[in-house]
Amino acid sequence: MIKENSPIAIFGLGHMGLPTAALLAKSGLKVVGVDINKETVEMVNSGQSPIMEPGLEAMVKKAVENGCLSATTDTLSAVGAVNVIMIIVPTPVDDDKKSDLSAVISASKSISAGLKKDDLVIIESTVPPGTCENLVIPLLEKSGLKAGADFKVAYTPERALPNNTLYEMTHNARVIGGVDSESTQMAVSLYHRITEGEIIMVQDLVTAEMVKLMENTYRDTNIALANELALVCDTLGVDAIEAIQAANHHPRVNIHTPGPGVGGHCLSIDPYFLVEIARERGLETPLIQASRKVNEDMPGEVVRIIQKALEGEGKTISGSKIGVLGAAYKGNVADARETPAKPLIEELISKNADVLVNDPYVSPEIIRSWGAQIVGLETALESDVVVLVTDHDLYRNIKPEMIKNRLLVCTRPILDRETFQKEGVIFKGVGRS
Numbered sequence: 300m301i302k303e304n305s306p307i308a309i310f311g312l313g314h315m316g317l318p319t320a321a322l323l324a325k326s327g328l329k330v331v332g333v334d335i336n337k338e339t340v341e342m343v344n345s346g347q348s349p350i351m352e353p354g355l356e357a358m359v360k361k362a363v364e365n366g367c368l369s370a371t372t373d374t375l376s377a378v379g380a381v382n383v384i385m386i387i388v389p390t391p392v393d394d395d396k397k398s399d400l401s402a403v404i405s406a407s408k409s410i411s412a413g414l415k416k417d418d419l420v421i422i423e424s425t426v427p428p429g430t431c432e433n434l435v436i437p438l439l440e441k442s443g444l445k446a447g448a449d450f451k452v453a454y455t456p457e458r459a460l461p462n463n464t465l466y467e468m469t470h471n472a473r474v475i476g477g478v479d480s481e482s483t484q485m486a487v488s489l490y491h492r493i494t495e496g497e498i499i500m501v502q503d504l505v506t507a508e509m510v511k512l513m514e515n516t517y518r519d520t521n522i523a524l525a526n527e528l529a530l531v532c533d534t535l536g537v538d539a540i541e542a543i544q545a546a547n548h549h550p551r552v553n554i555h556t557p558g559p560g561v562g563g564h565c566l567s568i569d570p571y572f573l574v575e576i577a578r579e580r581g582l583e584t585p586l587i588q589a590s591r592k593v594n595e596d597m598p599g600e601v602v603r604i605i606q607k608a609l610e611g612e613g614k615t616i617s618g619s620k621i622g623v624l625g626a627a628y629k630g631n632v633a634d635a636r637e638t639p640a641k642p643l644i645e646e647l648i649s650k651n652a653d654v655l656v657n658d659p660y661v662s663p664e665i666i667r668s669w670g671a672q673i674v675g676l677e678t679a680l681e682s683d684v685v686v687l688v689t690d691h692d693l694y695r696n697i698k699p700e701m702i703k704n705r706l707l708v709c710t711r712p713i714l715d716r717e718t719f720q721k722e723g724v725i726f727k728g729v730g731r732s
C-alpha cells in the first residue's frame with residue numbers, strides 16, 4: 300500500500316486538476332501541483348484560482364496557507380518528492396478529430412524521469428481505451444522499473460460537472476481500474492479520503508477508460524436525439540419542449556433538452572476517441588458519428604431559424620443587428636471551449652449581420668477573436684432579433700418588455716414562451732419555430 304499520507308504530485312492544475320489538488324490537500328495530504336503554465340503556478344502559490352468554480356479559490360487559499368498545497372513547473376523535483384503522481388492534463392482532438400495525447404505523453408515522460416520503486420501513478424485524463432496500457436506504461440517503464448512489479452498504475456475517470464465540481468468530486472460514484480489489483484486497492488484507499496460516493500472497482504485499466512467514454516457518448520447521442528426530434532417538431536409546428544416534457548412522464552423515457560449544439564471540452568470530443576479506437580480495430584460506429592454530426596450541425600440550424608424569424612418581419616440577416624445572449628458552452632460557466640456560440644456567431648457575421656454579444660462570464664478577448672462586438676445586456680436586447688444561446692441564470696430575469704423589437708429566438712428552455720407571446724413577442728426556438 301502507499302505509505303500513509305504519501306505526498307502527491309498532480310500534473311495539470313485546470314478545471315479538474317486544481318479542484319482535485321485542493322480536495323486532497325484539504326484531506327491533510329501534502330500536494331504539489333505541476334503545471335506548464337507559469338501564470339497558473341504563480342496564482343496557485345499566491346492562494347488564487349485560475350479556474351472559476353464555486354468554493355475553489357477559498358479552498359486553494361486555505362490549503363496554500365496551511366502549507367498543504369504548492370505549485371511548480373519543475374517536474375523532476377515534484378516527482379522526486381512524492382510517492383503518488385496523478386495525470387490530469389488536457390486531451391483534446393486535432394482538426395481531423397484524432398486524439399491529441401501530447402500532454403499525456405509529455406507528463407508521462409516527465410514522471411518516468413523521476414519514477415521510484417513503489418510509486419503509484421494515477422491517470423484521470425479522458426483517453427482512448429488502451430492508452431494507459433499501450434502508451435503511458437511503456438513511457439513510465441523507460442525508467443527501468445516494471446509496471447505492477449515495481450510501480451503501480453491506476454485509471455479513474457473524472458466525471459464532475461463544471462460549476463458543481465467540488466460537490467460532484469466528493470459525491471459522485473468513482474470508477475477505478477488498475478494494472479493489477481494492488482494498484483486498484485491503493486487508488487481506492489487514496490480516493491476514500493475525498494470521495495463519499497460509491498467506489499466501483501473494475502477489472503482493469505481499459506475497462507475504466509471505456510466507462511468514461513461510454514458515459515459521455517451516451518449523453519452526446521441522447522442530446523443529438525433530442526435535437527433531431529426538435530427539428531421534426533419544427534416541421535409540424537409542434538412545441539418540442541412541451542412534447543418532450545409530456546413524453547418524459549413515461550417511466551422509461553428521458554429525452555434530453557434540445558439546444559443550439561453541444562459544447563465543452565468533453566462531450567464534443569470524447570465520442571471521437573471511441574470512433575478512432577473502433578476504426579483502428581476495423582469497426583465503424585455510424586450512430587456515434589451521426590450523433591456528433593447532428594450536434595455539430597445545430598448552430599447552422601439556429602441560423603436558419605433566425606433567418607426565418609427575420610424574414611417574417613421583412614428583414615434579412617444581412618444588415619440586421621443580432622443580439623446574442625451567451626458565449627459560454629453552457630449556463631453559469633466561463634468556459635467557451637467548443638461552444639456552439641462560436642460557429643453560430645461566425646456564420647451570422649459571414650452573412651453580414653452586426654453581431655452584438657453579451658456574456659459576463661466569458662473573457663472579452665475570446666469573443667472579440669470571433670469578430671463579434673461585446674455589449675451590455677440592455678444593448679443586446681435592443682437588437683433587431685435577440686438570440687439566447689447560453690442558459691446563464693441571469694437571463695432568466697429577462698422580461699418581454701425588455702425585448703425592444705419583439706423578436707426572440709430562445710434556444711434554451713429558460714424563458715416561458717406563453718408569457719412572452721402574450722406580451723406580443725414573437726418567440727422562436729429550437730423545435731419552437
Ligand SMILES: NC(=O)C1=CN([C@@H]2O[C@H](COP(=O)(O)OP(=O)(O)OC[C@H]3O[C@@H](n4cnc5c(N)ncnc54)[C@H](O)[C@@H]3O)[C@@H](O)[C@H]2O)C=CC1
Binds near residue numbers: 336339390565
Ligand atoms: N473540464 C471538465 O469538465 C472535465 C475534464 N475532464 C478531463 O480532464 C482532463 C483535464 O481537463 P481540464 O481540467 O478541463 O483541462 P484544462 O485545460 O482546464 O487544464 C489543464 C491544465 O493542464 C496544464 N497542462 C497542459 N499540459 C501539461 C503538462 N504536460 N504537464 C503539466 N500540466 C500541463 C495546462 O496548463 C492546464 O493548466 C481532460 O482529459 C478532460 O477530458 C474530465 C471530466 C470533466
Ligand SMILES: CC(=O)N[C@@H]1[C@@H](OP(=O)(O)OP(=O)(O)OC[C@H]2O[C@@H](n3ccc(=O)[nH]c3=O)[C@H](O)[C@@H]2O)O[C@H](C(=O)O)[C@@H](O)[C@@H]1O
Binds near residue numbers: 460514555559566
Ligand atoms: C455524462 C455526463 O453528464 N458528463 C458530464 C459532461 O459535463 P459537461 O460540462 O460537458 O456538461 P453537459 O451538461 O453534459 O453539457 C454539454 C453540452 O451539451 C449541452 N446540453 C446538455 C444537456 C442537454 O440535455 N442538452 C444540451 O444541449 C450543454 O448546453 C453543453 O453545451 O462532461 C463532463 C466531462 O467529461 O468533462 C463530465 O465530467 C460530466 O459528468
